[in-house]
Amino acid sequence: MTGIPFSHVTRKDIELGADNEKIFQRGLDYFKSHAVSRITLEDSTLHGRVRGSYDTYSVEITDTNGKLSYACSCPYEGSGCKHIVATLLTFLDQKEEILAKAHKNQTATQTLSEKLQLLDTTELIELLLLSLKNHRDWKQILLKTVIKKLEKKGDRSNITDIYEQQFRQLIDRVSEILTEHNEYGGGSESEQDEAFELLDDIVELFKQQKLTQQLKLELIDKLFFFYDWNNSGMEDMLLDTIYDVCEISTDWKYVIKKLSKTKDEYKSELIQKIKKEKLKENNSV
Template sequence: MNNLFNFETNVSNIILKRGFEYYEQGMVKDITKLGDYIYEGEVEGNDDYTVVIELDKSQSIKDYNCDCPYDGAVCKHVVAVLYQLRDDMTIEVVPKKTKKVKRMSFKDLVEQLSIEDLREFIFISAKKDARLKVSLEAYFVDRDDTVDIKEKYKEVFRKIIKQHTSRGFVSYTETKKLSKELEIYLGRVNELIAERNYRDACSIIQVFIEEAIDVITFSDDSNGYFSDLIFKAIEILDSIIEADITIEFKESLISFFEEELAKEVYFDYGDFGYELLGSFELLCLKIFKEEFYLTFLDKKIKESNSEEYRIRHFTNVRLSFLGKIGREEQLNQEMLDNISIPEVRRNLVQREMMHGEYEKAKILLIEGIKIAEELKHPGTVNQWELILLEIAELEKDVERMRYFYNKQVFFGWQINKSYYSKLKATFTKEEWTVIIEEKIDSLISEAKSKVKQHSMFNSNPYDGLVNSVGVLYSLEGYVDRLFDLLKKVSRLDLVLPYLKYIKKEYTVDVIFDVLRPLIVLEADRANNRSDYKNIGNLLISLKKEFPQAVGIIDSIVDEMKKKYPKRPAMLDEFNKV
């Protein structure tokens, strides 16, 4: 893009115009110097984006980057920052002809103002700026003794939330800003706790949770900032419950938990309800309301209707609570009554194993496997089989160990290397050679059969073998057979993990005879800057891994640049290689 002072010559008129508008409207914020000739700027808009510009000593533009989704060579955000940076550079470079007069500091300015001046400024500014008005009301909320503290903070929180809401929704960017603004009030609650003002702290934290949970329903909390804020609020509530305060005061919290835990939003939008339930359990233990809590859980189980996860969770919480309060006999009976719940069955199995009752444990596990198979829950079946394997190891039952090791090696889409080693260790070298060859033949036949069944999709059978047979070849040191397999694979991502096994045995030319067509195919399929960047980074890493292949890689880059001269984003990324 040439120099900071003539970059316009290499930018399209449309992008130049949009970037200049952003610059003129003052949407470039916080330009920061990250290092020698490296600058970072924030650009505001529908979303905020970060731009990084790197110059050299002569102020030529070496590199630039923006985290916006635009796929062209340069975006409007980069242009806006360049205009602003040029302004800043001009201000720094051009010396002042007049004698420099030291300006009054902000502190000195404020200190010389009268109370009347400040009040007049606040009234005028608050009329113009609604955010300033809300900030002042929020900062001095404790000064108003005419309103109940809960009502005061409810009003403050709602005003702050409204400021960040547009058309009934809090955007991704605004959710982050809102989280930071509201987190200040959690700090205020902690200050009140430190002062042992638990009543006000408790009032504020209750209102905070009540208002915050509603925001989850109309905000984009993809980054999790707001969710974390709610969890922090619940942790603070726990600290109040743990505090040395009267039982009467703690009992006053019961109605809050009953009302909030009755709201579906706590359970529909995350684990907030389960965290809050844990706080309620803590409260009931502290105020000796065990029966009350058990009755509450019974009610939640009945209200859950067909919500299987909730029923299981509330039941497990109830059983755990019975254990905490020492009701062993009741706990044992209720565990048997709820043995269809996997977590309950697991606890019963662990009890039997602790007492060395392996046969009883195996009966429970085999029953669990049958139930899980009927329900088509392979994950639960695997869970029970792992415990059966653990028992087989304890009993040194080699045949059962081999059976379950074998199942674990090939459970899922990739070979489990840990169980593979354990399985191999149970055989002699001669026995293993026969077994592994039979397994390889079986996997190859199975893969080819699948391709025949789905011939209309033009599947490559060798692609499907890489994560099974390919792994076995690498584990057994069959490098030649591994390389023969890789030569038949049609996807670059499947070949790359195996380069470390073949690089010592084959020349660079031979390896890149396999890699080159796959890299070209990957570049042909790429259609956006992100794809081009990934390929460029791959080629850079291949240059580091195979220094002798620099010429080959450069020739691949030249080939693609000639093939696609009208893809500026590709050319831009490949020029970095």
């Protein structure tokens, strides 16, 4: 009954999977007009690209032990849209070919896996490091994975330098975004969100005491550099981050020192507020 994913699917299943009869008919029309431009089977997920009247949609259908679950990027809110129907009908039509191709790919992956097992650890590490070179996101993922493994082993002293690497990785990307946004007086919202998330990750690292005091001061220096540049539109976010990493009075005094560098009324107010609220000094001026 289960066996090779999707091999059990029948036209009747597709009809039943459609949200209603009308949707099935529309999906059938799409299939007949060859609207499904690409279809691939990977493990137990069928991926399809379907041209609609306004846009092209991505369909993903997963076979879990014979039970199909659907996802489509179109706005239709019912369970099985016409794009899913069209993808499944296209699959039925090209079944032999698609399954053969999936099998071939699987065999290729298996062969590669067998060959990789012939390499020794040093060679594998070399390969891994080579793959990191131009893939920043991949490096973040790798660092996170390595840290998780090391944390599980419980030896914290072994991880300190990896935490620092993670910190540098995050701050480098933040700096890149902030430089660009300062140069152009702003930038894309998605990059702003990205910077916000990265800064959040950095604050979290400090809150969990994973980074040294020296790195904290380095971070404050860097953020003040961009804060004082004052052209990114992200100044509030920078100041919030600076405040978020401050814990002890030394931190706050350092922030006061940075704020005192240039005379301006707003900064003087900030300094007074820090003195009053964070350092519990009652005397003004």
